[in-house]
Amino acid sequence: MKAAVYYGIQDIRVEDVPTPICGKDEVKVKVNYCAICGTDVRIYLSGHKKVIPPTIIGHEITGVIDEVGSEVQYPEKLEKGDKVALVTSIGCGHCKMCGKGFYNLCPDTKAIGYFYPGGYAEYVIVPAQAVKQQTIIKLPEDISLKEGALIEALSCAINAQNYLNISSGDIVVIYGGGPIGFMHAVIAQADGAEKVIMVDPSYERIEHFGKNFDNIIFLDPKKTNIKDYVMQLTKGYGADVVITACPAKQAQIEGIEMLGSKGRISLFGGLPKDNSFITIDANLIHYKELSVFGAFASNKKDYIKAAKLIAEKKIDASKFISCTVPLEKISEGIEMVRKGEALKCIVEISRE
Numbered sequence: 001m002k003a004a005v006y007y008g009i010q011d012i013r014v015e016d017v018p019t020p021i022c023g024k025d026e027v028k029v030k031v032n033y034c035a036i037c038g039t040d041v042r043i044y045l046s047g048h049k050k051v052i053p054p055t056i057i058g059h060e061i062t063g064v065i066d067e068v069g070s071e072v073q074y075p076e077k078l079e080k081g082d083k084v085a086l087v088t089s090i091g092c093g094h095c096k097m098c099g100k101g102f103y104n105l106c107p108d109t110k111a112i113g114y115f116y117p118g119g120y121a122e123y124v125i126v127p128a129q130a131v132k133q134q135t136i137i138k139l140p141e142d143i144s145l146k147e148g149a150l151i152e153a154l155s156c157a158i159n160a161q162n163y164l165n166i167s168s169g170d171i172v173v174i175y176g177g178g179p180i181g182f183m184h185a186v187i188a189q190a191d192g193a194e195k196v197i198m199v200d201p202s203y204e205r206i207e208h209f210g211k212n213f214d215n216i217i218f219l220d221p222k223k224t225n226i227k228d229y230v231m232q233l234t235k236g237y238g239a240d241v242v243i244t245a246c247p248a249k250q251a252q253i254e255g256i257e258m259l260g261s262k263g264r265i266s267l268f269g270g271l272p273k274d275n276s277f278i279t280i281d282a283n284l285i286h287y288k289e290l291s292v293f294g295a296f297a298s299n300k301k302d303y304i305k306a307a308k309l310i311a312e313k314k315i316d317a318s319k320f321i322s323c324t325v326p327l328e329k330i331s332e333g334i335e336m337v338r339k340g341e342a343l344k345c346i347v348e349i350s351r352e
């Protein structure tokens with residue numbers, strides 16, 4: 001089969017590799033689309049401890065079932081031709097978090113597109129452990145597989161917002177205008193947020209991609225004092241929700257400082273691992289009853305919700321897709337995402 005093999009930093013080569021064989025307790029999926037994630041860009045630029053080259057990366061996968069192993073047991077009927085998306089995180093299966101079904105938080109999580117070969121290839125194997133954890137999401141007929149490639153990224157934003165309880169009247173501030181920032185914005189709007197403010201120092205970029213989205217206020221932190229703006233907008237009350245979808249300390253600090261009483265913040269984006277300490281006034285959390293949440297990856301229920309939001313047209317997936325490249329041009333696609341020239345770039349392995 002044709003695959004984009006990751007050989008190491010800035011070295012991905014599209015070549016012929018042996019087509020994987022479906023084991024008796026595995027499922028083989030013919031990949032149609034695999035979206036480029038920010039993590040793929042980081043793996044491409046600086047490597048990743050769980051990605052041992054040569055291997056195939058890519059985890060935002062949609063395709064159709066090609067083969068179901070003879071001993072596969074699954075709650076739903078799986079058949080050749082079924083449209084599917086795949087959950088990325090696969091837990092060890094025996095730790096406390098796996099016991100609760102939080103495979104994303106398993107200390108020994110092994111993910112598709114990291115530890116296991118991923119979706120930048122004509123076929124991908126769903127390993128036995130993943131089948132056991134029911135990571136195959138059957139997609140409704142009315143979702144196109146191309147739109148479905150956004151389910152993984154959306155599911156991560158949904159996992160974060162599960163903690164935030166956004167409802168009508170809420171003022172939501174999002175730091176970071178990448179695809180995930182925009183996903184947070186539309187999910188918050190779908191939940192009834194009254195105002196959504198997006199902050200990004202790459203202001204021209206968010207304004208450009210923002211043309212596709214309604215009712216979002218874009219702010220340039222180089223020109224506007226964000227905290228003052230939010231305080232004025234809310235008559236001194238402060239924001240109800242802040243989401244930091246960027247690896248910036250300043251966003252986390254400022255975000256906590258601008259929350260009103262009972263405000264919630266999601267530290268969605270991680271900080272660089274050698275520079276991850278911040279100083280905040282803990283009394284803000286104490287006196288205002290603030291809630292500080294983390295979020296990392298997602299679980300099956302978040303994928304199902306993401307698929308539903310797309311299927312019911314509550315989220316228009318096409319607004320996020322600003323570029324589609326064939327597998328041969330994957331390096332160009334990654335470069336476009338890195339430079340911020342594409343919001344979401346989808347690798348088309350085989351057209352639906």
Ligand SMILES: [Zn+2]
Pocket residue numbers: 037038039059060152153
């Ligand atoms: Zn991703």
Ligand SMILES: [Zn+2]
Pocket residue numbers: 091092093094095096097098106107108109
């Ligand atoms: Zn585990």
